Amino acid sequence: MTAPSIATHLLTRVYGSQTALKDVTLSVEPGSVYALVGPNGAGKTTLIQLIMNLQAPTSGAAEILGLPSTRIRGGVLNRIGYISETQEMPDSMTVAAFLNYLRPFYPTWDHALEKQLLADFALPPTRELRHLSRGMRMKAAFASTLSYRPEVLILDEPFSGLDPLVRDELIQGLLDRIGETTIFLSSHDLAEIESFASHIGYLEQGTLIFSEEMVALSNRFRQVEFRSHESATPPANLPESWLEIEQSGSHVRFKDSAFTTQERLIAHIRTIFSGATEMAFEPLSLRSIFLANARTHRNTRAQSDRGAAK
Amino acid sequence: MHVWCIACINTLVTPFPITIQPGIPISDQIVYAAKRAIISGHLRPGEAFPSVRTLSRDLRINPNTAHRAVTELIDAGLLVMHPGIGTVVAMPPDSSPRERTRLLARQIEELVVEACRLGVDQEELVGSIAKQYRLLTPGRLGQAGG
Numbered sequence: 001m002t003a004p005s006i007a008t009h010l011l012t013r014v015y016g017s018q019t020a021l022k023d024v025t026l027s028v029e030p031g032s033v034y035a036l037v038g039p040n041g042a043g044k045t046t047l048i049q050l051i052m053n054l055q056a057p058t059s060g061a062a063e064i065l066g067l068p069s070t071r072i073r074g075g076v077l078n079r080i081g082y083i084s085e086t087q088e089m090p091d092s093m094t095v096a097a098f099l100n101y102l103r104p105f106y107p108t109w110d111h112a113l114e115k116q117l118l119a120d121f122a123l124p125p126t127r128e129l130r131h132l133s134r135g136m137r138m139k140a141a142f143a144s145t146l147s148y149r150p151e152v153l154i155l156d157e158p159f160s161g162l163d164p165l166v167r168d169e170l171i172q173g174l175l176d177r178i179g180e181t182t183i184f185l186s187s188h189d190l191a192e193i194e195s196f197a198s199h200i201g202y203l204e205q206g207t208l209i210f211s212e213e214m215v216a217l218s219n220r221f222r223q224v225e226f227r228s229h230e231s232a233t234p235p236a237n238l239p240e241s242w243l244e245i246e247q248s249g250s251h252v253r254f255k256d257s258a259f260t261t262q263e264r265l266i267a268h269i270r271t272i273f274s275g276a277t278e279m280a281f282e283p284l285s286l287r288s289i290f291l292a293n294a295r296t297h298r299n300t301r302a303q304s305d306r307g308a309a310k
Numbered sequence: 311m312h313v314w315c316i317a318c319i320n321t322l323v324t325p326f327p328i329t330i331q332p333g334i335p336i337s338d339q340i341v342y343a344a345k346r347a348i349i350s351g352h353l354r355p356g357e358a359f360p361s362v363r364t365l366s367r368d369l370r371i372n373p374n375t376a377h378r379a380v381t382e383l384i385d386a387g388l389l390v391m392h393p394g395i396g397t398v399v400a401m402p403p404d405s406s407p408r409e410r411t412r413l414l415a416r417q418i419e420e421l422v423v424e425a426c427r428l429g430v431d432q433e434e435l436v437g438s439i440a441k442q443y444r445l446l447t448p449g450r451l452g453q454a455g456g
Contacts, residue, residue, distance in 0.1 A: 033372060168370070175366050178373050194332055196372045215335045278427075285332030 003066050005030045005152050005182035006051060011060035013046050013206075020046045022206045023060065028199070031179050035193045036186040037286075038203035039294050044186040045084075047203065048156045051184075052082055065152060078106050081150035081181075085157035087141045091130035095123050095140055099147070106148035114147040121169055135166035142173055153177070155185035159192060167192060194286040202290070204297045214286075221289050222259040226269065226279040228252050235272060243292045252276075255284065255292045324360050324368045326352050336371050340379035341386075348388055348399055350446045359389050359397040 006028040013021040021043040028034045036044050049055045051062045053069040062069040067076055090098060095118075103109050118125065121139040132140060138158065145153065153174075159167045171192060174183060178196070187193050193200075194214070201211040210217070227250045238245060241258035252273065259265060262281055269276050284292070326347030330336055347353040360368070365376035380397060383389040390400045425435045 031374075171370055172367065175370065175373065178366075191332065192370075195330060195336060195370050196375075198372055198374060215337075218333055218335055221333075283333030287332070 002030055004028055004063075005032075006034075006062070006064050006154075006184055008047070008051065008062045009060055011047070011050055011062055012058050013043075013050060013055065014058040019206050021050070024203075024206075024208045026201055026208060026211045028182060028184055030182050032198045033174075033178060033183040033196055034185070034199040034201060035197035036184070036201045036203060037188070037190065037193070037290055042203040043206040044203055045156055046206075048084075048154060048184075048186060052080075052154060078108065078148065079151045081145035081148070081153040083138075083141045083145055083153075083155050083158055085160050087137065089129045089137065089141065092128060094126050094128050095132075095143075096125035098129060098140065099144055102144055102148075109148045113149065114143065117143040117146055117173060120173065135162050138162060138170065139166065142170055146173060146177060149177075150181060153181050153183045153185075155183070155187075157186055157188070159187055159189045171196060190287040190290055191285070200286070202293060204293070205301070209293065209297070217286075217289065218283060220257060220259050221284040221292075222256045222265070223253070223282040223284055223288070224256055224265065224269070224279065225251070225253045225282075226273070226276045228273040228276050230273060230275055238272065239268070243296045255288070257292070324365060325357075328369065330369055330371065336369075336375045337379040337382065340365065340369075340376065341382050344379070344383055345386075345388060346446070353399050355399050355401045357399045359383075359399055361396060 004027040006026075008024050008026050011021060011024040012019070024043075024047060036047065038044055046055065050057050051064055051069055053062075053072050056070065064072060065076060065079060072080070090101070093101065099114060103111075103114075117123075121143055123136065123139055123143060127136075129137065129140060142158075158170060162170070167189065175196060177183070185193075197214050199212065200214055200217050202209045228247075229250050238254075239258075241256060243255040243257055245252070245254040247253075256265060259281075265281070266276075266279060269279065326343060328340065328343035330339060344353070344359070353359070359380070362373050362376045362380055365371065365379070366373040369376070380389065384391055384397070388400055389397050391397050421435070425431075430438075
């Protein structure tokens with residue numbers, strides 16, 4: 001078995017009285033595209049910064065390319081690419097001067113790839129970085145990072161605030177690197193992520209709720225609708241895996257998060273709603289899966305808060 | 311190196327209609343779209359099938375997903391890999407009518423179950439099947455109707 005490109009073990013970060021990240025254990029296989037999703041404030045940036053050793057963990061450990069994060073420096077850094085939403089760059093340099101400046105630091109710098117990226121991204125070499133638009137800046141950051149062919153690429157919200165054309169160009173640049181580079185990114189652009197991520201990790205309030213293959217995730221979620229003439233309100237003790245259960249009149253709708261086969265689900269529904277008819281099952285987009293999880297957790301939290309207040 | 315020219319653009323296009331829908335595994339969608347293109351004659355035996363890289367770039371999908379779809383189509387006998395040339399659409403297999411029917415048994419059962427659930431009677435169902443047959447395989451109309 002190959003060693004994971006990134007691994008964390010019970011990674012925890014506490015700021016004062018607030019736990020930003022709690023016992024996160026995950027593993028990112030070489031060559032995969034791992035997308036970290038979750039509501040704002042879920043701890044995505046904290047997790048990335050702990051992996052990159054930009055912060056120290058309160059407890060637990062992170063590893064990148066087989067090395068503890070707290071020990072990454074020098075040679076290993078040349079094998080890692082890191083781009084964040086708020087990328088800092090030497091603003092007074094031109095695009096060409098910036099690339100000239102970086103090139104000698106990286107023994108693996110690929111000159112042909114650099115030229116190709118400049119052309120693909122339509123980057124103006126003679127323009128100063130401070131005069132670049134947000135999209136152009138991000139493209140300059142991508143070109144300067146992809147050019148040294150990092151083994152691991154860590155991207156913190158790379159597409160946020162960018163127009164669809166720029167997003168598409170950046171994704172194209174990433175697609176060409178898939179396989180030789182392990183990609184770990186956080187993003188809210190779920191439609192884009194869905195088509196090229198191989199793995200999804202979902203963070204909520206500092207806790208990693210799930211971490212699995214995109215295909216497995218799509219396969220276990222289904223929107224279910226049926227008619228039931230038995231009662232006007234949903235019965236108690238419904239399975240926990242049924243999210244966002246709604247009933248209006250005889251029409252019942254929910255999202256199953258533990259779907260295996262239609263036969264099994266039909267049998268399961270009939271144990272609770274014996275007269276269920278007109279059942280329909282629809283796959284869910286990553287966006288719908290995200291919303292179902294985020295809403296369910298928010299409601300659970302609100303309920304436990306109310307419980308605590310009593 | 312990547313140069314923007316007409317020839318390059320041509321090689322980057324997937325030669326059959328496909329729109330990726332969210333929620334359904336993408337490799338399944340490609341396999342289905344390719345099967346549809348092959349049976350409807352949109353892609354003919356011997357014709358080149360897009361490479362993994364072309365599929366990935368054109369559809370903006372993970373190359374591993376594209377690879378999975380191509381492998382599945384090869385395993386199903388719909389594509390053949392010619393080293394050095396690439397992947398091409400295979401000649402239709404010589405299978406007995408009984409064998410072919412057996413391959414469809416599960417889908418037919420599902421279709422009948424679904425039809426019963428929706429209250430579609432046999433005549434209506436057979437009618438829709440015939441209509442769909444005409445739409446997808448205009449060239450084979452004589453055989454299908456015979």
